[in-house]
Amino acid sequence: MQPTPRVDAQAVVSPSTTTPLFDEAREPFTIVIFGATGDLTARKLLPALFNLMVEGALPDRFSIVGFARRPWSDEDFRKDAQQAVSQFSRLAPIDPANWERFAARLSYQQGTFEDPAGYAALRDRLARLDQTDGTGHNRIYYLSVSPEESPAIVQQLGACGLAKEDPGRAWTRVILEKPFGHDLASARALNQLVNSVFSEDQIYRIDHYLGKETVQNILALRLANGIFEPVWNRRYIDYVQITVAETLGVEHRGGYYEKAGALRDIVQNHMLQLLSLVAMEPPITFDAAAVHNEKVKVLQGTMLDHDGPLERSVIRAQYGPGQVDDKSAPGYRQEEGVAPNSTTETYAALRLHIDTWRWSGVPFFLRTGKRLAKQVTEIAIQFKSPPLMLFHQAGEHRVEPNMLILRIQPDEGIGLHFSAKLPGGRMRISPVVMDFNYRTAFAVASPEAYERLLFDCMTGDTTLFARRDEVEVSWALLQPILDAWAQA
Ligand code: BG6
Numbered sequence: 315m316q317p318t319p320r321v322d323a324q325a326v327v328s329p330s331t332t333t334p335l336f337d338e339a340r341e342p343f344t345i346v347i348f349g350a351t352g353d354l355t356a357r358k359l360l361p362a363l364f365n366l367m368v369e370g371a372l373p374d375r376f377s378i379v380g381f382a383r384r385p386w387s388d389e390d391f392r393k394d395a396q397q398a399v400s401q402f403s404r405l406a407p408i409d410p411a412n413w414e415r416f417a418a419r420l421s422y423q424q425g426t427f428e429d430p431a432g433y434a435a436l437r438d439r440l441a442r443l444d445q446t447d448g449t450g451h452n453r454i455y456y457l458s459v460s461p462e463e464s465p466a467i468v469q470q471l472g473a474c475g476l477a478k479e480d481p482g483r484a485w486t487r488v489i490l491e492k493p494f495g496h497d498l499a500s501a502r503a504l505n506q507l508v509n510s511v512f513s514e515d516q517i518y519r520i521d522h523y524l525g526k527e528t529v530q531n532i533l534a535l536r537l538a539n540g541i542f543e544p545v546w547n548r549r550y551i552d553y554v555q556i557t558v559a560e561t562l563g564v565e566h567r568g569g570y571y572e573k574a575g576a577l578r579d580i581v582q583n584h585m586l587q588l589l590s591l592v593a594m595e596p597p598i599t600f601d602a603a604a605v606h607n608e609k610v611k612v613l614q615g616t617m618l619d620h621d622g623p624l625e626r627s628v629i630r631a632q633y634g635p636g637q638v639d640d641k642s643a644p645g646y647r648q649e650e651g652v653a654p655n656s657t658t659e660t661y662a663a664l665r666l667h668i669d670t671w672r673w674s675g676v677p678f679f680l681r682t683g684k685r686l687a688k689q690v691t692e693i694a695i696q697f698k699s700p701p702l703m704l705f706h707q708a709g710e711h712r713v714e715p716n717m718l719i720l721r722i723q724p725d726e727g728i729g730l731h732f733s734a735k736l737p738g739g740r741m742r743i744s745p746v747v748m749d750f751n752y753r754t755a756f757a758v759a760s761p762e763a764y765e766r767l768l769f770d771c772m773t774g775d776t777t778l779f780a781r782r783d784e785v786e787v788s789w790a791l792l793q794p795i796l797d798a799w800a801q802a
Contacts, residue, residue: 335369335761336769341485342375342450343772344443346436348467349458350380350391350422354491356398358522359458362764364399364408364416369761371769375448380422381436391422404762419447427459427466433474440476451484454771460570461493465507472511479516487771489518492583493574494780497796498789505782514782518771523584524778525763528726528752532591532693535720535728542718543596545697547672552715555694556588558682562689563633563643564660568651576630576662577792577799580682583780586613586788588722589678592693593668602777606784613787615670616678624798627666630659633685643685657802660684664795691722705743713743726752726760 345363347355366372380391396413400406423439425432443449455471457464468488471477479486490508495501508517523529536542545551558580564571571579590609593616597604619627635645646652646660661683668678697716705713717731728750736742752760770778 336366336371340373341452342373342448343452343454344377344379344440344449345454345456346379346381347456347458348381348427351382351384352458354458357402358764359456360395360398361403362762362768364403365405365762365765366769367416368405368412375450377419377443377447377449379439380420381425383424383426385424386422388421392417392420395420404759427463430470430474433470433476437474437476451480453486455488457488457490464490465504468508468511477511485774487516487518488512489520489771491520493578494519494785495789496578498786498793501785501789505786509782515776518776519780519785520767521583521587521780522763522767523587525767526722527760528720528722529588529591532720537596548674548676550697551676552696552698553677553679554592555679555696556585558585558691559686560684560689561686563685564646564649566650568649572652572656572658575658576660576682577795581662581664581680582788582792585680585682588693589616589680593673600777602775605777606781610783610787612668612670613784613791616666616668616791618794619665619667624794628662628664628795630799631661632658633660689724693720705741714745
């Protein structure tokens, strides 16, 4: 088959490479990372904080405290952090002067997550940092820990007075990693616990997809352009397909994944977030509350096909052994930490309906899996065919309906597929693509998702985090599937 011809779309005005990616967060703060010796801290959090500092987004007075079980000194933590930042920062190789500036802000507090002694020592350390580093009593607690460990940390923070705010003078915020709960009941219980220690506006439930530039661009595309919103509905759209395909397997995360599976790991959070951004009504403003209200509303209207058996709405599968790049790769059941008779799904596909005035009758197909042939995250909006296929009369049968593809990653961009006349005397039609590519259109590197999300937390903006009801409504939607699969 011939490749579809492409026309490139360029930015009309390129932003200057010297324009900062972020404004500066002005208020001083200390961030405490629980789970400071873990993978997420090394791969994402420390590099993101370092990048923010280099981009000029951090205030002059900030401090980073690592909290974990290992008996490390400040110096051990700094060494480990240097290696992590050198390996994972998008700004690597790192400038030695920048590293010195960053390293001076790092310190380490040893403690177990359940033992009050570690929290008392942390409280003293934070008070000292307020004196020595002028961090102004503002705190962020980042819980970069496994889901079973979060409740104990939240409780201990509450018990030793570390969750309190001093309204108007100092703030305290907590960032919780996904998965947020294991099902509807556990998500509700976790919300109840966290909300009993922190108020909702102190809580930042992170979903790193919301920090991706191309995910935020969904709303820009819909709402900053006059031509899309009038056709963004059941009259013009045939169906919507959302795909999160990964080539990697579960790697070293078999133990975690066994309890999760594709539905909990990707669909409940990342995919339903993508769906809500595509399908929500335009908010009145870009305020956190207005955006969350619309997302919750559309998720409340989203449902499985209630007319037929569940198998007609959802399927699951698991990858088996095979070849990757000419090397043999284990099947899921052969991965470390996975039971040899595991039924955990590594692939899930769902057909959802959104019972609203805008979307009634338009199926939303969601599919995700590990060890698939191609890595791609994208949203395909398939439009209906034109009403009169007059080209058929001319013997032309290749007229395809329009499709708008929002490519989240890799190769971030947007492609509009439409039909054009082939050169020549006859009316022959060919599909073509008008293509906008993020990387070539704008001459600036996009920040990492965690940079954006950490920055928003520092400035007190919860828009790109999940609100309590948002999390619960998405679990409620999937609960019938979880129940059915648990009994199968
Ligand atoms: C995480 C999942 O939330 O997202 C992983 O736990 C998955 O299983 C990852 O691989 C995908 O994120 P990204 O940013 O690589 O698409």
